[in-house]
Amino acid sequence: MRLGGIEAGGTKVVCAVGTGPGAIAERTMIPTTTPAETLERIAGWFADRPVDALGAAFFGPLDLDPSSDRYGYITSTPKPGWAGTDVVGFLRARLGVPVVLDTDVNGAAYGEYRWGAGCSAGTLAYVTVGDGIGGGAIVDGAAVHGILHPEMGHLPVRRHPADVFAGSCPFHGDCLEGLASAPAIARRSGRTPADPGPEPARTVELEAYYLAQLIAAIVYLLSPHRIVVGGGVLHLPGLLAAVRRETAGLIGDALPALRDRLDQYVVPPALGPDSGVLGAFVLARRAHDYRSAVVSD
């Protein structure tokens, strides 16, 4: 069996064929431009590299309700031109193979769950902090969808007492994403995560204060076996350790055993930058197995 994986973000798309870590036969990178051009290039690349099933981990929001007439569409994204794009329909029609779509963060969560920090054990949450903040959760082997899919970045958070930045979220201003995403850091400080300037300690302090509130919320609402935290902002030196310290403070004596082992509980992606595209292989495998089960019945 040969699987295809697509990880589509706001600026670039990674396409790969293979079966898992150490078994990526080939990969390419395509810039995210218009939906027509981008999907055409994706389909063209896979047309030359036949696969048995395709997994697609896309930026959203997505319609993932199989009973919806817009199943497999990108819905209300602010990304120009992409709202209303039929990702699943286009890829199925062009490539003639089963396609499973999920969010980019759920894709990364599947990758880490299957081959990375989750080790297929129990429940895993995955959080990414970059141009946006997103999160997904795998419970009993499947991503949590519900009525839509998680949008963890919009969590309401307590404001740091020394932070006067209004926040950058177009919907909420100072929700988590509005205060702690890479654009928020840049707008507050005039700096970027890659160039934090002379006061990186202040950025680390604010980031840890805000991100720890998401980690604590995940602990209290989902109680996963592990939380993976990735994304470009986490390259800030000392940030992950600071997030663990702040999280320990928010948990306190309510869950002392968990508080005392946060270094093993809140962890970076074990698959590095490949969580997403490997997770897309997991989605492809699900598409293939489901189709096989249906056909063989």
Added chain:
Amino acid sequence: MRLGGIEAGGTKVVCAVGTGPGAIAERTMIPTTTPAETLERIAGWFADRPVDALGAAFFGPLDLDPSSDRYGYITSTPKPGWAGTDVVGFLRARLGVPVVLDTDVNGAAYGEYRWGAGCSAGTLAYVTVGDGIGGGAIVDGAAVHGILHPEMGHLPVRRHPADVFAGSCPFHGDCLEGLASAPAIARRSGRTPADPGPEPARTVELEAYYLAQLIAAIVYLLSPHRIVVGGGVLHLPGLLAAVRRETAGLIGDALPALRDRLDQYVVPPALGPDSGVLGAFVLARRAHDYRSAVVSD
């Protein structure tokens, strides 16, 4: 088949035999005193009313990890005398039937999921606001446990600008439970939810402000198909409507379709006070079906 259900809270235990709503053959109420006395009375009542399986929805925290040598125990509860109580072991030994244990809120969530506001469809979250604040979630038919079980009451929340109460949580002070549980209301105001005094509007405003943050967090982290909100504090006139209004403000244009139908999305328990004990029947049924499957293999 005849099922037994136990709903054990901090002040009283409800025991019932039956199979579901409209089919509760008999029930009793036992005060929660010492573990030895309380469990003895529970076992005695069921000894006279044989059942095929027993579901127990207990106050916690509980050890629900089947691989743990303390599986089925109450763990670190502050309730005097109850920490380290082996609920499952005691009931199995005394009654000789399969026993499944879960938290009181997960029990209520199962009841509402199976027969109440959830209608067995998709993902359901259940929140109760009383002497404590708790929450549970059913995803694909099973309660979310993970490394422990949800402890939604300890969510960090933004403080209402006009609220100077320090908070009543012994662990965190001003987490959600510390600011919005019935004891928090009483300590802040010198009043109780049942006797809100001359300024109930202020209590409703504060409660709605805090509880809406949990509802929003559940939406953003779990995206359930429906959220049921119960518990004694919700008897405050106008509170549920106020919670919906505050939640709509926190969601805003991020999820407009959801924001505009919160009256059908954030709902009271359809089973009234019976969510918990009926959910215990669901647990009993799971115990029975699992045992049957294992034995018949």
